[in-house]
Amino acid sequence: MVAKTFNLLSIGERGVGKTVFLAGSYTELQGEYSSEHPKAAWFDCQDQEVRSNIEKILFHVQNTGLYPPATIKITNFNFDLKYQGWWGVKTRCKFRWWDIPGEACHIRNPDFQELVLKSQGCCVFISAPGLIHDREYAQTLADLFDQVVAIASLVNQQRLNYSFAIVLTKCDLLESGTVTQLQIEQNLQPLITRLDALKASYQKFYSAIPVVSMQGTSTLNARGAADPLLWLLAQLNKHHHFQPNHNLATGLAQTALTQQMFPSNLRKSVALLAIASISLLGVAIALLFSLGLFTMTPDQVPVNEQKIHF
Ligand SMILES: Nc1nc2c(ncn2[C@@H]2O[C@H](COP(=O)(O)OP(=O)(O)O)[C@@H](O)[C@H]2O)c(=O)[nH]1
Ligand SMILES: [Mg+2]
Structure with missing residues (x-):
């Protein structure tokens, strides 16, 4: 059976932590399956350029103990989700990741619209420290919430299977505890209420990918980093049988055709x-x-x- 390809959108402003998230997700599941190192699933990247970019990022962290500079970008992140089947390694699905610069994320931008219409799922990135401590972040957040709601409205109109992973980044910079948790929930409420009203499929994830140094080498401590991507892909795989190759673009095209005819x-x-x-x-x-x-x-x-x- 040919593995399906899903297009995933990633939205969130520059500096929110998208590149670190991708490098962390890849690191967490990295490596081939072996009996000494069994894995449920892992990401496999065939694209040489992307692979070398991720390696550059990991090398940079290892040598400097610092996060990667913004100049190392991963714009097209095409990966296969592999797993160990009964008779060897299998590909569960393929995914294309579109990392869109924050300033382009406007629903009136035709390029952004086209990307949205061709996607089946979306990762929404929100800085957790910004959400609860930074008053100036409020406008950025309001814009982001509008973009997410605009996508969710189209999804609702077209009755499509589309999921949103809401990733709260940099959670390691927050004090852990119920007060923090409550503040996050409270400040996210305007988005959650609107998503619920549109019956959107979404899930919140708390992402913490600190750089940790041990015995002279540093790494991205990426425990649980891949959860949002694994969840999104599981959601899409679940519904794939019912709507093969169906996305917002095909849905809208169908509506337009009916209206034309x-x-x-x-x-x-x-x-x-x-x-x-x-x-x-x-x-x-x-x-x-x-x-x-x-x-x-x-x-x-x-x-x-x-x-x-x-
Ligand atoms: N402490 C902490 N800092 C993070 C984390 N993720 C990102 N950062 C910080 O945010 C900066 C920007 O992250 P980056 O992934 O390049 O943002 P992008 O522009 O959205 O791709 C990094 O250089 C880090 O300083 C995290 O999980 N924990
Ligand atoms: Mg980046």
Whole structure:
């Protein structure tokens, strides 16, 4: 069976932690399956350029103990999700990741619209420290919430299977505890309420990918980093049987086609004509009854009601 390809959108402003998240997800699941190192699933990247970029990032962290510079970008992150099957390594699905610069994430931008329409899922990145400590972040957040809601409205209109992973980044910079948790929940509420109203499929994830140094080498401590991507892919795989290759673009194209073939005026006329025909048919049947044309002729009278003559 050919593995399906899913297009995933990633939205969130520059510096929110998208590159670190991708490098962390890859690191967490990195490596081939072996009996000493069994894995449920892992990401496999065939693209040489992307692979070398991720390696550059990991090398940089290892040598400097610092996060990668913003100059190392991963714009097209094409990966296969592999797993160990009964008879060898299998590909569960493929995914294309589109990392869009924050400033381009405007629903009125035609390039952004096109990407949105071709995608099946979306990772929404929100800085957790920004969400609860930074007043200036409020406007950025309001814009981001609008973009997410705009996508969710289209999804709802088209009744598509589309999922949102809401990733709260840099959670390791926050004090752990219920107060922090409550503040996060409270500040996310405006988005959650709107997503619930649109019956969107979403899940929140708390991402913490600190750089940790041990015995002179540093690494990205990426425990649980891949959870949002694994969840999104599981959601999409679940629904794939019912809607193969169906995304917002095909859904909208179908609607546009129906509207072209049957413009709304024509659709109204057809409906009126149908109602009128049904009413006429009713009147005709009533008339036939009243004229007695529908009464039974003697040879149609049932046997048990026929009079017996001796
Ligand atoms: N402490 C901490 N800092 C992070 C984390 N993720 C990102 N950062 C910081 O945020 C900066 C920008 O992250 P980056 O992934 O390049 O952002 P992007 O522009 O969205 O790709 C990094 O250089 C780090 O300083 C995290 O999980 N924990
Ligand atoms: Mg980046």
